[in-house]
Amino acid sequence: MLETAAVYWESKVRIYGFREKTGLSLFTLIFPIEHTEYWGTHIQAMAEENGSFDLVFSQEINENFLQFCVVFDEKSGSFHRQRIENAAKNDDRTILTLDFPVEMISFHGPHFQDRYGIASAAFDALEKAHFNVLASGCTGTSINIILPEKSARPAVEHLTETFIIPQADGL
Amino acid sequence: MSDKKLILVVDDDPDLVESLAIKLESENFRVAKAYDGVEGMDEIKKERPALVILDVMMPRKDGYTLCNELKNSEEYKGIIIVLLTAVTDAINSTNYTHMGGKTTLADDFVPKPIDLDKLMEIVKDNLQ
Amino acid sequence: MQNACSENIGKIRVGGIKLSSELVQYNLYRNTPTNITLSSFLRCFAENRINLTFLSLKNSKTGSVSSFCVAVNDFTRVEGLVKSHISTEHRCKIITPVGTITVFPHHHSFILLGRVISILEKARIPIHALCTSLSSLAINTDYQLLEPAVEELLKVLDLPSNHAPFFSEPDLKMINQ
Numbered sequence: 415m416l417e418t419a420a421v422y423w424e425s426k427v428r429i430y431g432f433r434e435k436t437g438l439s440l441f442t443l444i445f446p447i448e449h450t451e452y453w454g455t456h457i458q459a460m461a462e463e464n465g466s467f468d469l470v471f472s473q474e475i476n477e478n479f480l481q482f483c484v485v486f487d488e489k490s491g492s493f494h495r496q497r498i499e500n501a502a503k504n505d506d507r508t509i510l511t512l513d514f515p516v517e518m519i520s521f522h523g524p525h526f527q528d529r530y531g532i533a534s535a536a537f538d539a540l541e542k543a544h545f546n547v548l549a550s551g552c553t554g555t556s557i558n559i560i561l562p563e564k565s566a567r568p569a570v571e572h573l574t575e576t577f578i579i580p581q582a583d584g585l
Numbered sequence: 586m587s588d589k590k591l592i593l594v595v596d597d598d599p600d601l602v603e604s605l606a607i608k609l610e611s612e613n614f615r616v617a618k619a620y621d622g623v624e625g626m627d628e629i630k631k632e633r634p635a636l637v638i639l640d641v642m643m644p645r646k647d648g649y650t651l652c653n654e655l656k657n658s659e660e661y662k663g664i665i666i667v668l669l670t671a672v673t674d675a676i677n678s679t680n681y682t683h684m685g686g687k688t689t690l691a692d693d694f695v696p697k698p699i700d701l702d703k704l705m706e707i708v709k710d711n712l713q
Numbered sequence: 714m715q716n717a718c719s720e721n722i723g724k725i726r727v728g729g730i731k732l733s734s735e736l737v738q739y740n741l742y743r744n745t746p747t748n749i750t751l752s753s754f755l756r757c758f759a760e761n762r763i764n765l766t767f768l769s770l771k772n773s774k775t776g777s778v779s780s781f782c783v784a785v786n787d788f789t790r791v792e793g794l795v796k797s798h799i800s801t802e803h804r805c806k807i808i809t810p811v812g813t814i815t816v817f818p819h820h821h822s823f824i825l826l827g828r829v830i831s832i833l834e835k836a837r838i839p840i841h842a843l844c845t846s847l848s849s850l851a852i853n854t855d856y857q858l859l860e861p862a863v864e865e866l867l868k869v870l871d872l873p874s875n876h877a878p879f880f881s882e883p884d885l886k887m888i889n890q
Contacts, residue, residue: 458831552844
């Protein structure tokens, strides 16, 4: 079976639009890899309390530990904070940190998963304007960037010099 | 039975399907989703959408083929089809010849990417 | 430690699962306070037309962790670029070959996320990295474990009956803009 893929470079990268979210909580858990199942069941339990996430990513810190990051909106963050803190207290090898409030910019575009230079264009634009990127997760055709409070709007203004949202008129 | 019109989104990019679904639902449409032309045809048979937003480049069955199957079918030719075309596939009319002689009978087309608000206008215009 | 919730027997309906081709995952660690955004790495990859299929980054007061994936065919070129860019402050781990399992849509659901993580851990299938997009959950594991991982996932996930094959061969289009 063939799957379509496209590789090309645009001087201004076309996207479907920016989404900005403010008042978010970024929870970071560092726990032993063998505790993954324990945290998996706690994550499921959050769903039983009508929780949902805005972004999740995990990374291996070393051979033994995982770093697991979850971004919640304000309502879900305050709701789940107690559960996560209690679960972390019951696991004395887990380290929990919370960044609040943080903001997230998300955008996506055609064939981003196949095209070189997309993340570079985004991070270059932010670095040139001295934005402090707290975290980022890019997969599929999506780019998600976590920034400190009051940064998302000005960051989008800088990103619009690199990324454009085409209109139907004049095409 | 809901009065909301059903729109089927067919694209092999799950992120685009999701963002279109969010936008369409916020505009009071019901949304069905499929991730290639084969799944798209099955959804059309099952759900009978009023309009299909259909990607061109897809695995298993591309958008041109699915579009032409629908438009040549007595049963399905009334379903409105808006083709999503990729950067190099931009065209300036429907009923056109493209991709090595393939023709399509789509009702409308939209080059990718496009502002989603603009796409909503095109969807609403076609459903009037 | 006690687990938080009981087994839920119903499968979760998803739209699909895709498996990637062979990839190489780089984990880069820097243990000094930093605001680095990987810009110099990313610029270098872009100049060399190397695509990153996956990227995650976490900066903190004590350092930074970043993970990215490239196609296995780009490994030799990437190896040289990484070596020329990392300093003594960096630690680098290479995992090869890895593959990405993409499950979609996730509906921002903790049930889906929790079950996927739990079932893979229970089957001793490593999760080298994980990241969500707008609609998809992407999980990196050993390439040779992709199909066993799907077998495990299908114990908790329900796919459409007409689902496409998990692997696909890219039909590549080079477009000159």
